[in-house]
Structure formats: C-alpha cells, structure tokens
Amino acid sequence: MRKVSAFNLVSLAVGIAFLYVPIVVLVIYSFNASRLVAVWGGWSLHWYAVLVNDAALIDAASISIRLALLSASAATVLGTLAALALVRFGRFRGRLLFAAMIYAPLVMPEVITGLSLLLLFVAVAADRGFWTVAVAHTTMAMCFVTVIVQSRLADFDRSLEEAAMDLGASPLKTFFAVTLPLILPAVIAGWMLAFALSLDDLVIASFTTGPGATTLPIRIYSEVRLGVKPEMNAVCSIMIAVVAVAVTTASLFGKLTTARGRPGRVQT
Amino acid sequence: MANLRNGSFLQKLVVRVPFIWLLAFFLLPFVIVLKISLSQTAIARPPYTPVLDLTAGWHGVTAFFAGLSFDNYALIGSDPLYVLSYLKSVEIAAFATLMLLVVGYPVAYAIARTSPRWQAVLVLLVILPFWTSLLIRVYAWMNILQRDGLLNDVLMALSLVKTPPAWLATDTAIYIGIVYSYLPFMVLPLYATLEKLDQSLLEAAADLGCPRWKAFWLVTLPLSSSGVIAGVLLCFIPIVGEFVIPDLLGGSRAPMIGQTIWVEFFGNQDWPAASAVAVVLVCLLVTPIVIYQHQAMRAAERD
Numbered sequence: 001m002r003k004v005s006a007f008n009l010v011s012l013a014v015g016i017a018f019l020y021v022p023i024v025v026l027v028i029y030s031f032n033a034s035r036l037v038a039v040w041g042g043w044s045l046h047w048y049a050v051l052v053n054d055a056a057l058i059d060a061a062s063i064s065i066r067l068a069l070l071s072a073s074a075a076t077v078l079g080t081l082a083a084l085a086l087v088r089f090g091r092f093r094g095r096l097l098f099a100a101m102i103y104a105p106l107v108m109p110e111v112i113t114g115l116s117l118l119l120l121f122v123a124v125a126a127d128r129g130f131w132t133v134a135v136a137h138t139t140m141a142m143c144f145v146t147v148i149v150q151s152r153l154a155d156f157d158r159s160l161e162e163a164a165m166d167l168g169a170s171p172l173k174t175f176f177a178v179t180l181p182l183i184l185p186a187v188i189a190g191w192m193l194a195f196a197l198s199l200d201d202l203v204i205a206s207f208t209t210g211p212g213a214t215t216l217p218i219r220i221y222s223e224v225r226l227g228v229k230p231e232m233n234a235v236c237s238i239m240i241a242v243v244a245v246a247v248t249t250a251s252l253f254g255k256l257t258t259a260r261g262r263p264g265r266v267q268t
Numbered sequence: 269m270a271n272l273r274n275g276s277f278l279q280k281l282v283v284r285v286p287f288i289w290l291l292a293f294f295l296l297p298f299v300i301v302l303k304i305s306l307s308q309t310a311i312a313r314p315p316y317t318p319v320l321d322l323t324a325g326w327h328g329v330t331a332f333f334a335g336l337s338f339d340n341y342a343l344i345g346s347d348p349l350y351v352l353s354y355l356k357s358v359e360i361a362a363f364a365t366l367m368l369l370v371v372g373y374p375v376a377y378a379i380a381r382t383s384p385r386w387q388a389v390l391v392l393l394v395i396l397p398f399w400t401s402l403l404i405r406v407y408a409w410m411n412i413l414q415r416d417g418l419l420n421d422v423l424m425a426l427s428l429v430k431t432p433p434a435w436l437a438t439d440t441a442i443y444i445g446i447v448y449s450y451l452p453f454m455v456l457p458l459y460a461t462l463e464k465l466d467q468s469l470l471e472a473a474a475d476l477g478c479p480r481w482k483a484f485w486l487v488t489l490p491l492s493s494s495g496v497i498a499g500v501l502l503c504f505i506p507i508v509g510e511f512v513i514p515d516l517l518g519g520s521r522a523p524m525i526g527q528t529i530w531v532e533f534f535g536n537q538d539w540p541a542a543s544a545v546a547v548v549l550v551c552l553l554v555t556p557i558v559i560y561q562h563q564a565m566r567a568a569e570r571d
Contacts, residue, residue, distance in 0.1 A: 004381050011374035012382075012390065018371075019397050019451065022408035025418055029411055039416075082286035086568070092283055101290040103561040107502065109509020109553075111526040112546050115533065116297030119543065123300050139293040142286065150568055171278055200401040203511050203526075207533075217403050224403075224516065228410050236404040243400045251392050 023240060030233035047234040057219060057235065064199055064216035067130065071137035072194035078138065079145025079194070080187055086146070087153040105143045113140060114207030121208060128210030136208040137198040144197065145190035152186035153179075192250060196243065298550075305543035306336040316540050340544035350528065350545060354552065357525040360439070360514075361507040364446040368503050369496065371447060372454035376495075377488075379455070380462035391459065398452040406445050406516050413441050413517070437519035445513040450506075454499040461495030462488075494563070501560040505553055525549055 030048075034041025051057060082102060085092070092098075105113065117136045121128055160182070164174040180187070202217040209215065216235075224232050307316040344350040379390045397405060412418045413435035420432035435441050465488065473483035489496075511526035518524070523531065525545065532542035 004378070007374070008378035008381050012378045015371070015375035015378075015451070015455075016390075016393055018448065019394065022405065022412055022448065023397060023400070026404070026408040026411055078286045078289055081282050082290075085283040085286065089279055089283055094287065098283075098287055098290070099565055100561055101294050103564045104557060105294060106564075107505040107557060107560055109506055109511075109526060109549065111509050111511050111529045112301075112550060115529060115542060115546050116301045117293065119300045119304055119539070120293070120297040135293060139289070142289070146286075147564075147568075154568065196399050200403070202403050217401065220403055220407070221512075224407050224410065228407075228414060232407065233411070236401075236407060239404060240400050244396065247392075247396055247399050 026233055027237045027240065030230070030237040032230060032233075035230065047230045048238075050231050051234055051238075054231070056214075057216075060214050060216045060219040063130065063213060067134055067137065067215060068195045068198040071134050071141060071198045072191050074134070074138040075141035075194040076145050076187060076191040079142040079190055080149050080183075082142065082146040083149035083153055087150055102143050102146050105140055106147065110140075110201070110203035111207075114204040117204070118207040128208060129213040132208045132210065133205050133213060133215065136204050137194075137201060140201070140204060141194035141197045144193050145187075148190040148193065149183055149186045152183045156182050188250075192246070199239075301543045301546055303336075304540055305340055305547045306338065307540045307543075308337065308339065309538050309540050340540050341548070343541065344544055344548060353523055353525045353528045354548070356522055357508045357510075358552070360442060360446070360524060361504050361510075364443055364450070364507055365500055365504045367443065367447050368450055368454040369500065372451055372458055372499065373496075375451075376455045376458035376462055379459050380465070387463065391456070394452050394455050394459075402449055402512055405449055406513055409441070409445050409448065410436065410516060413444070436517060437521075439518065441517035442514050442524075445517040446507055446510065449513060450503045453502045457498035457502060458492065458495040461492045461498075465491055494567075497559075498563055498567070501556055501563065505556050505560065508553060509549060 031043050031045065032039075032041055033044030033046055082098075086095075086099060086102070114136070117132075117139070118128075121132050126132055160178050161174055164178045165171070169177065200217065201215075202221050205215045206218055206221075209218065216239075220232060220235060223229055304316055309316060375394070379387055379394070382390065415432055415434055415436075417435075419435060420429070423429045424432060435444075469487050469491075470483055473487055474480070478486070508524075509526045510524060511530055514524045515527055515530070520527070529542050529545050529549070532538045532545060
C-alpha cells in the first residue's frame, strides 16, 4: 500500500489551487455589476446581456466554431492515417523525415509555424482568409492526433486484425470493422484536442488570416491587449463553461482517460 | 506486412496523403522562410525582393540567386536589440523551466502516490485547465495582477505591502504566467514515469537504512529521468518562442524573441528580417528539438 504523506497532500492542494483559483476568480468577476473591473459592485448578469448585442463578437465566435469543426475533422483523418503509417507500415522510404515532421510541430513555437505558413500562402498567392487558417490549424493539430492515436494503435492486439483478414476481409473492411472501432476512443480524444487547439489558437490564426475571417481569439486579444474588460470576463467564462462541460462529459464516458493513459497499466 | 500485400495501393495512400500534406505545409514553408530571410525588403507586393521569376527562364534563376544576401543575418548579429531579445528568451525559458520542475515534481509525485481511482481524478484535474484557451488563462492573470487586482488586495489586507506594487509589465508576471500555463506539460510526463516506478525499490532502500531524502535522490530521481527530460523539453522549447504570455503580462521594453518576430512582421512590415530572426530561432532550438524527437520516437516505439 502506498503512503500519502502530509507533504504530498500539501503539494497536491497547492498545485490544484494554483491551477484553479485564477479561473474561479475570472468567472466570479464576470458576474460583477460594476463597470470598474476591480471594484465589486454586487452580482449581475449585465455583461452577459451586453454580449448578446455584440454582433462582431458573435460573428467571430461563429467563424471560430466552423473553423474548429472543419480543421479538427481534417486533422483527425490525416492524423489517424499518419499514425497508421507509423505504427503499421514499419520501415518505408522517408520514415525518419516523416516521423520528424510529426514530432517537430508539437514543440515548434507558434510564431514560427504561423510565419512560415503565411509566407507559403503569399508565395503561392493564395487569398488569405477562412481557408488558409483552416489549412494551418489542420497541419498544427494533426500531429497531436497522430501521437494520441499512435499510442492506442501500438497497444491493441494485432491478431484481431489478422483474424479478420484470414477470414477473408479486405484490408479496407478490416480497418472499418476491426481497427477503427478499437481505436475510436483515441480518435475521438484526438478530434476533441484538435477542436480545442483550433478554438484556442491566436498566433497561427493572426498570421494566416485575412480580411473577413477574424476568429474569436483574435477578437478577444484585440480587446484585452490594453487592459481587463468586464465583457471579456463574460466571454471567457462562457468558453470555460463549454470546455468544462465537454471534457467532463467525455471523461465520464472514459474516453479521455483511456486515450491519454492506459487503464490496466496502474499498479497496486 | 505480409497480410497487407493485397492492400499495397491502400498502404501507399495511407502513407502518402499525410506525408505530402506535411511536406507541403510544414517543410516547404520552412524552405520559403529560409529563402525570404536572404532577401531584401521592398515596397511591393510581396514586400521583398528578389522574387523567383520562372517566366524569365535561366536568366530569371541566375538573377534570383544573385539577389540573395546575408544582410539580414549581419543585421541580427550587429543590432543589440535582437541579441538581447534572444538572450532574454533563453533566460526566461531556462528559469521558468526550472521553476516548473520544482513546482511540478512534487505535484506529479503526490499524484502517483494516491490510489488508482484518485490518480484518474487528479490527472483529469491537471489536464482540464489545459483544455481551456491559453489566452483566457493568461487573461485571468491580468485580472489578478492588475494594480487594484486580487493579489494586491490580499497583500494589502495582510499588511505585507504598504503601497500596491505593479505586477503587470514585469518579468515576475511573465514567470507566473508561464509556470501557470505550462504546468500540465511538466506534470503529465513526470507523473507517467513516476506512476510506473517500482515501489519495492524504495522499500528495499528503507530496509537497508537509507534515509528518505537519500532514497529519493539515489532511486526515485534517476528512475524518473526520462520524465524529467520529456517535461523539460516539452516546456523549454515552446517557451523560448512564446508570444501571448510576455505580450499580455510582460512589458514591451525588453521583448522576448516571439514578440520581436511579431513586431518585425506586423509592425515594421519587415518580412525578410522577421524570417531571418525566425531562422536563427530555429537554429537555436534545433538541438533541444532533435533530442525531443529522439525521446518521443523512442517512447512511441517502447509503447
């Protein structure tokens, strides 16, 4: 039996508090009636009502959501294919380069990814806007999908696939009937992560966007650069609530936990 | 892949589609950045010269190569603004990563000590903030750190300070923001290795009369080194190029390199200089990135 010492408990409490206090403070202040952000003026939903009439903000939110849906889906398809290539097809020509291109974007500073993609779009004279951001987000997110799906693929019992094929199933049918259902939790987790990354991104979108495609983070950034604004507290609180509900629901179904760390690996 | 022989066409497709995508949207853009870093600014569209003009045939190609120069790199080397910006980024990334290790290790260690059910809950609690936007999390700190914000309220109430100090636009604010935002990236890899640690080794050390701190130093820490390396790289590399955190919490007096690229690009419209700064940054990060890739590939193969 493992012992949890007082020191362990204190570290946990301090660590978790550190992670959550700022978020809780933000949400509480979003209900502040006062125009002055730092002065508490009683509870109010005023700033949420202000948001409903902010057409530019709602427009930005709708662009961001469409962008995230599209790029997450594209990234999931590409990322899953890349994971299959890495785990299932062993040594192929250019594997080292391929693997390098999967792992490097995970740590590449966003400023560089954004700048380089913009220069590509300029070089090929592509009209910058919704579609260029979608391509950029797909590229950035697919590598995260690959890593998540890859660990799941490496885990499962290959003989299931072999059995299906011995029984005459085509590779394509084997994939959809056996492989995909088994890796589905990881694929879904990958999609959610890609969605969150796209919805989150400020830097890459700022570089690759064009007129008429202002995403929600770009809009929020331009508002908060010069200081705290009560409406922005409300927007951020709504986004936090959406994420909290989505992630908690998903993890209750065990999807995220199975994809991130594998159950059954826990020792007692 | 004997039993996939029939699917060789499919197999090629599975490899080639993501491969070509990455070549086109990850590798090719870098080649273009490299090329533009050797160009000159121009008041034109696109705002740099030379532009490769293939319609001019061989003459166009030679004119293109003759027009390339290393002027932008000479500028970076000679202008203290750039040099200081690089140094500041590396300094902040190094200290912040060290702080993350000091803060993250006890948390990861404590999570690994709890029962499996609690581990799942605690890991989720650590991951959850990471799913919300970085921009929002940094903005949350703007609320707390402003002059009449919560932190100063608390400090004043406890009579720790007489006049409220300014937190925003200081390096302290940058450190707080970075440690806060990157904590999950440090805790998760550390937890993953600590959780696998064989407890009987520690019991053996204790049975042989080894004090707890010494057992930690001689057994736990060395065995968790792969997690430490992964966490350090996963934090250090992106922090060097961080833009949002220093821009919102730090001042603009001594910018980090990500801010410098941003300003060159959006403010000064100097695309060649921004590209050259980016190329030097990648060169600076190449060693840690290669170590990270090596680690990631080994971890993927071990799984």
